[in-house]
Amino acid sequence: MGILDIQNLSISYDGSSILSEFDLSVSKGEKILIKGRSGIGKSTIFRLIMGFGVRSSGEISLDGVPVDAENIWNLRKRVAYVSQDTDIAEGKVTDLIEEIFSFKANRAAYEREGLQRIISDLSLSPGILNKEYTKLSGGEKQRICLMLALLSGKDFFLLDEVTAELDVGLKQKVVGMFFDNPQWTVLSISHDREWAEKATKVIDLSGKVN
Amino acid sequence: MESYDVSVEGMLFSFLLLLIPVLISYYLGLNLISPTIESAFRMVIQLLFVGVFLTFVFDLNNALLNIAWVLLMIFVASHTVLKNAELKTGKLLPMLTLFMAVTNYAMLLYFNRFIINLNDLFDARYFIPIGGMVLGNSLRANIIGIENFCSEIQRNENRYLFRLSMGAEKTEALIPYLRKSMGVALKPTIANMATIGIVFIPGMMTGQILAGASPLVAIEYQITIMIAIYVATTVNVLLGVLVLVHRGFDEYGMFKKDLLRNV
Numbered sequence: 001m002g003i004l005d006i007q008n009l010s011i012s013y014d015g016s017s018i019l020s021e022f023d024l025s026v027s028k029g030e031k032i033l034i035k036g037r038s039g040i041g042k043s044t045i046f047r048l049i050m051g052f053g054v055r056s057s058g059e060i061s062l063d064g065v066p067v068d069a070e071n072i073w074n075l076r077k078r079v080a081y082v083s084q085d086t087d088i089a090e091g092k093v094t095d096l097i098e099e100i101f102s103f104k105a106n107r108a109a110y111e112r113e114g115l116q117r118i119i120s121d122l123s124l125s126p127g128i129l130n131k132e133y134t135k136l137s138g139g140e141k142q143r144i145c146l147m148l149a150l151l152s153g154k155d156f157f158l159l160d161e162v163t164a165e166l167d168v169g170l171k172q173k174v175v176g177m178f179f180d181n182p183q184w185t186v187l188s189i190s191h192d193r194e195w196a197e198k199a200t201k202v203i204d205l206s207g208k209v210n
Numbered sequence: 211m212e213s214y215d216v217s218v219e220g221m222l223f224s225f226l227l228l229l230i231p232v233l234i235s236y237y238l239g240l241n242l243i244s245p246t247i248e249s250a251f252r253m254v255i256q257l258l259f260v261g262v263f264l265t266f267v268f269d270l271n272n273a274l275l276n277i278a279w280v281l282l283m284i285f286v287a288s289h290t291v292l293k294n295a296e297l298k299t300g301k302l303l304p305m306l307t308l309f310m311a312v313t314n315y316a317m318l319l320y321f322n323r324f325i326i327n328l329n330d331l332f333d334a335r336y337f338i339p340i341g342g343m344v345l346g347n348s349l350r351a352n353i354i355g356i357e358n359f360c361s362e363i364q365r366n367e368n369r370y371l372f373r374l375s376m377g378a379e380k381t382e383a384l385i386p387y388l389r390k391s392m393g394v395a396l397k398p399t400i401a402n403m404a405t406i407g408i409v410f411i412p413g414m415m416t417g418q419i420l421a422g423a424s425p426l427v428a429i430e431y432q433i434t435i436m437i438a439i440y441v442a443t444t445v446n447v448l449l450g451v452l453v454l455v456h457r458g459f460d461e462y463g464m465f466k467k468d469l470l471r472n473v
Contacts, residue, residue, distance in 0.1 A: 052462070087368055104379065
């Protein structure tokens with residue numbers, strides 16, 4: 001049994017099948033890249049793991065616990081999911097951080113020292129905390145989302161195209177941050193070669209098309 | 211002070227005024243002639259009915275009947291709120307009616323007992339018209355609040371999902387939406403309070419002055435009723451949104467799109 005087990009997962013959209021009988025078992029510490037052409041269901045798999053959609057059939061479990069209505073609220077606290085849509089807030093970045101770490105599940109995880117370190121690791125300027133989130137560039141927004149995931153203290157990450165708007169140097173840096181920690185389990189969806197170069201396993205969904 | 215009733219002749223002169231919007235609509239091709247006539251006709255029939263019924267209710271002045279009449283008003287108000295916010299009434303109406311009933315009865319009893327110091331708290335002359343004013347004025351805010359909450363949660367669903375994925379409970383993730391919809395809903399009432407007496411003379415005050423009351427008595431009532439309206443509106447909007455928070459999401463925390471009328 002892995003950290004994440006997916007069995008016979010099928011996804012349909014508007015009556016047509018996108019993905020059928022998809023299996024995946026992820027062990028602790030694995031660094032997996034999921035790739036495939038657009039619209040093949042990569043992001044939908046992540047959404048289903050988080051309980052954000054309806055699967056046609058199949059089973060998903062995290063740490064052996066089925067992803068269902070009863071368990072989903074606790075399971076979400078276990079996973080750090082960064083979606084490709086970075087439109088997550090209005091107001092100042094610092095207010096967003098305060099809000100996210102005011103949630104009961106995150107209060108214990110938040111460390112101010114950690115925040116300064118991660119800001120520096122992600123090559124963000126300290127002044128970014130007082131900027132309006134909506135006025136940041138796409139790359140800055142991606143790094144703020146990553147910063148929040150890193151600050152959450154979790155060790156299982158679902159990262160959906162999180163380096164698409166970063167330059168090459170930063171892409172390598174971010175990949176290293178997530179893939180170099182042997183304790184962390186990471187599933188990444190990306191078209192960037194930096195992830196493919198360091199992944200322990202690459203899953204190409206194109207072979208699963210109906 | 212002397213007060214004048216509107217005579218039949220005066221009523222006819224009033225209807226004569228409707229020729230102005232009818233003619234404007236005719237010459238500009240606004241297609242508003244039949245809606246104008248239909249609405250004016252409905253207004254007359256509804257007010258005739260209410261006038262006759264309230265005369266009967268006031269004469270009888272039975273506490274239970276008064277409570278029941280206000281409950282009917284609350285039920286119709288809740289239905290109107292959901293309908294105007296483009297929501298199906300089925301699953302939301304009972305809870306919204308219950309919440310609005312608790313707020314509005316509590317406000318009415320407080321008003322009658324502590325503000326105007328009535329002996330009979332359910333006196334029809336106060337209980338029904340004040341109930342109507344509070345409900346009527348909070349109606350628009352309630353529609354705006356619920357409509358804003360639903361549209362924001364759909365337009366900015368990703369923000370909500372992001373918070374859930376960061377470990378938020380449903381209520382924690384919905385607080386930004388609650389804040390925004392309450393802010394939008396309450397702004398007009400706050401602006402109303404700030405401009406009252408200068409920009410407009412409210413209907414209640416006008417009515418009292420026309421009925422012969424001194425303007426000073428009229429403003430006393432207007433101040434207290436305005437506060438009651440604002441308080442009841444705040445609580446009504448809050449509870450209206452909380453009904454959606456409670457009933458509008460499935461067990462995974464996803465917004466139930468089938469609650470929307472156009473789905």
